Amino acid sequence: MDRETIGTDRVRLRLFRDSDIDNLMAGCNDSLTRRFLPHLSAPYTEADAHWWISEGTTGVWARGGAAYAIADPVTDRLIGGIGVDHVVLARCQGEVGYWVAPWARGRGVATAATRALADRALSQGFARLELLTEQENVASQRVALASGFRREGTRRDAGTRPDGSRHDLLAWSRLATDADTPQARILADLPGGALTDGVVTLRPLTAADGDFVYDLHCLPDVIAASMSTVAPTRADVARRCLLAPARWLAGERADLLILDAASGDPAGEIALYLQESQPGEAMIGYAVAPQWRGYGYPGRATRLLARWVFDHTGIQRLTAGTAPTNLRSQRALEKSGFQREGRERGRLVGSTGRRVDALRYGLLPQDLDLDSR
Numbered sequence: 001m002d003r004e005t006i007g008t009d010r011v012r013l014r015l016f017r018d019s020d021i022d023n024l025m026a027g028c029n030d031s032l033t034r035r036f037l038p039h040l041s042a043p044y045t046e047a048d049a050h051w052w053i054s055e056g057t058t059g060v061w062a063r064g065g066a067a068y069a070i071a072d073p074v075t076d077r078l079i080g081g082i083g084v085d086h087v088v089l090a091r092c093q094g095e096v097g098y099w100v101a102p103w104a105r106g107r108g109v110a111t112a113a114t115r116a117l118a119d120r121a122l123s124q125g126f127a128r129l130e131l132l133t134e135q136e137n138v139a140s141q142r143v144a145l146a147s148g149f150r151r152e153g154t155r156r157d158a159g160t161r162p163d164g165s166r167h168d169l170l171a172w173s174r175l176a177t178d179a180d181t182p183q184a185r186i187l188a189d190l191p192g193g194a195l196t197d198g199v200v201t202l203r204p205l206t207a208a209d210g211d212f213v214y215d216l217h218c219l220p221d222v223i224a225a226s227m228s229t230v231a232p233t234r235a236d237v238a239r240r241c242l243l244a245p246a247r248w249l250a251g252e253r254a255d256l257l258i259l260d261a262a263s264g265d266p267a268g269e270i271a272l273y274l275q276e277s278q279p280g281e282a283m284i285g286y287a288v289a290p291q292w293r294g295y296g297y298p299g300r301a302t303r304l305l306a307r308w309v310f311d312h313t314g315i316q317r318l319t320a321g322t323a324p325t326n327l328r329s330q331r332a333l334e335k336s337g338f339q340r341e342g343r344e345r346g347r348l349v350g351s352t353g354r355r356v357d358a359l360r361y362g363l364l365p366q367d368l369d370l371d372s373r
């Protein structure tokens, strides 16, 4: 790649210079930068910044990659770094990496820089650019999607930490032949971040919800109504909550907390599960904590979620299954407009390990409309 400055209305990608040292040190000593770029030296000293500007970047360029400073286009102040490294010349392939200083985050800097660099690299001989993100790094995954990178899958244990531990990385790529437009998402963000009917509010699950969700899923009747016969471990639940935003972004599933709208207290959980084998269809499942039962919350939550699904995603059929003995859940589904479609023999595994039947329900957009008249 040539070393020309790349200018857009939001960012200027230029070579690093000695006057960047203070801002480079501040950006690379920030806790979020360190969390997701764990191999930066700790602490990141003036000597480290000097080395990067004089030798580190020279090495990246010499390997056929790129190492740009992201600068504010008006003030020229350093606001981040971006580059292409791990170049495989024979495959015309390289890996994009970036960071943005804390004082410049959340205003499209990373997205503008990544789009600009990818456009340049893909027009100068690169056929394929890769981007690797941690599963928890949702901001970076959003940058990847908005910059036209497509999610390819999970690289198992591809990431390493200074203590020697390993972890999975999500792999994204953009090809020279791909359109330079943002990748479409199956599951949009909720408008304003939540859905409410004034009685219940639904909002995406986060890592902070682990304790509530764990207690909920350890209740014997919740275990009995799930596809599993044993209580989850605290670690399983914590991981599910931690990864929920990435799974939503990937269009795999949407996990939401049901809150009592008046108090804001957590009352239950509802989830939407998508399967590649059933395009245009998704399954829902829910659970409500004992103290919030009897108020019609699962039916309200289901209706709210279904309305959003039908209006804002390509999904036009929802399904749900319940044990034949779970009369409460059947009532909640029917109140939401779901129609009973049949009995699936041996669909669930009961507490004794014996397979038990499930009642199958389905909801189409017109069922919801009919029901709300």
Ligand SMILES: CC(C)(COP(=O)(O)OP(=O)(O)OC[C@H]1O[C@@H](n2cnc3c(N)ncnc32)[C@H](O)[C@@H]1OP(=O)(O)O)[C@@H](O)C(=O)NCCC(=O)NCCS
Residues within 6 Å of the ligand: 032, 033, 034, 036, 037, 097, 098, 099, 100, 101, 104, 105, 106, 107, 108, 109, 110, 111, 112, 132, 133, 134, 137, 138, 139, 140, 142, 143, 146
């Ligand atoms: C990832 C990073 C570069 C993003 O920089 P940025 O300039 O804030 O990014 P942008 O403003 O272009 O976009 C960020 C997106 O993430 C979202 N976002 C920001 N913080 C978030 C968070 N904590 N959780 C979820 N989403 C978040 C923003 O809303 C925005 O999404 P949108 O465009 O769909 O609204 C920055 O957070 C950073 O430097 N992190 C540490 C280093 C790092 O992670 N590098 C990448 C390694 S793969």
